[in-house]
Amino acid sequence: MADFDAIVVGAGCAGSVAAYELASAGKSVLMVERGNYAGAKNMTGGRIYSHSLKKVFPNFEQEAPLERRVVTERVSLMSPDANLTIGFRSDEMLKEGQDSYTVLRGPFDQWLASKAEEAGAEAIYGIAVESLLKDGSGKVTGVRAAEDEISAEVVILCDGVNSLLTAEAVGFKTPEPHTMAVGIKQVIELPSAVVTDRILAVSDDEGAAWLFAGDATHGHIGGGFMYTNRDSISLGIVATISDLMANSSTPIYQMLEDLKRHPSVAPLIRGGKVVEHSGHMVPEGGFDMMPDMVGDGVLLAGESAMMCVNLGYQVRGMDYAIAAGQMAGIEAAKALDNGNTSKAGLMGYQQALEDSFVLKDLRQFRRFPHFMESTSRIFNEYPALARDVMNEMFVCDGTPVKPLRKSVMPLVKQVGLLNIVKDVRGGVSAL
């Protein structure tokens, strides 16, 4: 007899939901989390798209520690001396199940873990799983943590993007630097009324999401982000590691300080106090970098399996992690009922993922990482072009005006009309 039916490694988005489902199905579950509480080691942008959370907790709006509901989207092309922003709001994005909320992972993950514990899961905090136990045939039979060995019929790895265990579990190789990005973020405290006023919202429940391409990363692959919390602003940068490490003369933390001083960002955070400075990676390689998600006695859910999509105007990982955690929990419980947690017995999880938006999306965006990597103009020439065209339109100095066509065409020609057509086509087909 194993000590537990299931062991879940990691109490992040995927882990707590997997443990919740298993416990709700009456299984004995142990959740092992290396942070001293759930969320202690986690950071996100972030905003969570609510659809998958709602499927697990239909009343999450009343229960979860949400910061603000996102009512405005902004996307910017940023050059050092200018910034072109598109703002968007619509009733569609506010509808139940289509809406999204800013979150801070400290409070949010503790709430999520408490749901698993209330359902009957046991949790240990402050201890990392060091390695996996395997039987003679190579089937995963438990975990080793703080010199203890604990056995289970099935182990679910929800240990996130920097997993040190997936190599042992399914032979996953350490990801290449061009498939991963580094994220840096500061939480900047401000009174909630000030945050509300600065984003032109009408109440402290309304929030904004804002993404920046171009100068936020000093022209490197990546971008800046800003999310408003109740009484703070999350401001940060995500940059592809290979590109950043190759030749940037500006380290990522300097880029963030520069972003804070940019004339279109500085007014938002003016007078605010940095209360936390954090770092975390983002998987960016998409479908082609994903490991096997099922092994003998073991499942992978969330970013341990690299389930994340970064499109520049949209970053998603938490909704995938929650959906995958739910499927892993449900399918592991079924396998336990059938008395078969071998790889074949656990394949229901793979099928569930295939049938869901999780793998469908990751497949759909399969070519996007390559497109981003090979289209450096998005981060350099296009922000500059946007600036120059806008300057032609808005700057007035009393010299006789030229027809817009005559002033804009030379600017477009600098970038190359064919390049623009090529990039637009490339982008559209990668989406």
Add this chain to the structure above:
Amino acid sequence: MTEFDIRDNIDAFLAANKYEVDEEHAHIELVDEPSDDEFDKLIRVCPGALYKRDETGKRTFDYAGCLECGTCRIACGETIVQRWENPQPSMGVEYRYG
């Protein structure tokens, strides 16, 4: 060696973070004589600014301020980052916001 464009010191921001520093055990270890080119990569990517070179060219790495992102492992895990482990039980950074 790259001439870096560094104008800010972010130590005060790290000081706002909560840490349980493990004085006994470094969870990240570099090789003995890391090459300058590889070390420069870590200066560029570490969000905690923990890999530093001072005016005299002296290089330092301070694991105590580690944000536990794993980026140095991905960037230089096959070159100069010899060991990258999770900190010992209950140690390391503790995000209150995240």
